[in-house]
Amino acid sequence: MFLGEYEHSLDAKQRLAIPSEIRDAWDEDSHGKLFIAAPGQNGCLWLWPEKKFEKHAEQLDSGLVTPEAAAKFNRDFFSRAGRVPFDSAGRVRIPDRLLAEFGLSGQIVILGVRDHLELATRAAREGERKK
Numbered sequence: 001m002f003l004g005e006y007e008h009s010l011d012a013k014q015r016l017a018i019p020s021e022i023r024d025a026w027d028e029d030s031h032g033k034l035f036i037a038a039p040g041q042n043g044c045l046w047l048w049p050e051k052k053f054e055k056h057a058e059q060l061d062s063g064l065v066t067p068e069a070a071a072k073f074n075r076d077f078f079s080r081a082g083r084v085p086f087d088s089a090g091r092v093r094i095p096d097r098l099l100a101e102f103g104l105s106g107q108i109v110i111l112g113v114r115d116h117l118e119l120a121t122r123a124a125r126e127g128e129r130k131k
Helices: 020-026 050-059 067-080 096-101 120-130
Strands: 004-009 015-017 034-040 045-049 083-087 092-093 107-113 116-121
Touching: 020 107, 034 050, 034 067, 045 050, 083 092, 107 120, 116 120
Parallel strands: none
Antiparallel strands: 004 107, 015 092, 034 045, 034 083, 045 116, 107 116
């Protein structure tokens, strides 16, 4: 389970340090070896442990939507996702296209949200708290 709120900066190579508390909670058997970065339901970039992401992806084939709607969603969602492995220092390199799409640069707020992480700008997070 991922908990907490952290502020970290993207370094010069656009790498983001994953907080040690989150790395300490990481279990390769249940989480896999990397994150999947994908658009979240709230307009933030979400980082899913690869095994959790695969489990959710399998559930999308439940037949609750028309094949046309499912194909449109799959094309949009999965084409915007990307694999995000850890480096030896516990950092991840978010693809440039996702950083640009979600307006992420400089200081990043990392939220532990139970089974995934959410990345937001400090301004977006402060605006969310004022609502």
